[in-house]
Amino acid sequence: MESNLKKVLIVDDEADILEIISYNLVKEGYEILTAKNGLEALEKIGPFKPDLVILDIMMPKMNGVEVCKILRSKPDYNDTLIIFLTALNDESSQIKGLETGADDYISKPISPKVLVSRVNAIFRRLNKEEGKTLKLGNMVIDPERFMVTLNGNDIVLAKKEFELLYLLASKPGRVFLRNEILSQVWGAEVIVGDRTIDVHIRKIRQKLGIDCVTTVKGVGYKFEMQD
Secondary structure, three states: OOOOOOEEEEEOOOHHHHHHHHHHHHHOOOEEEEEOOHHHHHHHHHHHOOOEEEEEOOOOOOOHHHHHHHHHOOHHHOOOEEEEEEOOOOHHHHHHHHHOOOOEEEEOOOOHHHHHHHHHHHHHHHHOOOOOOEEEOOEEEEOOOOEEEEOOEEEEOOHHHHHHHHHHHOOOOOOEEHHHHHHHHHOOOOOOOHHHHHHHHHHHHHHHOOOOEEEEOOOEEEEOOOO
């Protein structure tokens, strides 16, 4: 019988990190599978079908960024959550990770309690999704399918991109402050920089191919369908 537990694939070349994270997430009620490198992760992800991948960046054979790019290029894994776990702490590495489609970014060394809190938070936010389909002009935003349809064409967004667009589009014309966006999309438990929003807004604009998200300089963003 198939388990109802949320599934987490942990990918790291350090055995002690795999053991520590696995132990703490199992205690929280998650079903866990581990992989020691990117190639092994790609072999295991299909049969396991994880809800979340905790992915180290610096690994032998295939690094985490390469794995993330491969997963985000496949429709079957577009709704799979990805958290990067890495010793890299500079802004450029964080932005690169987010641009490949990661949902969150945690720097090593980390407290197991912090990581468990972040994992719990990311699933709580998904469970709070209201499920109301938004219809705005020739755009339909369907939270049940996590899909945007524009002019009859389906456009796949990563989860955080979708959640950000859904928030802005839920109240067209209203300016959402940057801190408000961070709180509602990433949650109070998650510490991310302002550039995180900029990266995701840029990806949304590129994928939609229209200017429906307006920057209000020094304030935030708003959703507007252009005539």
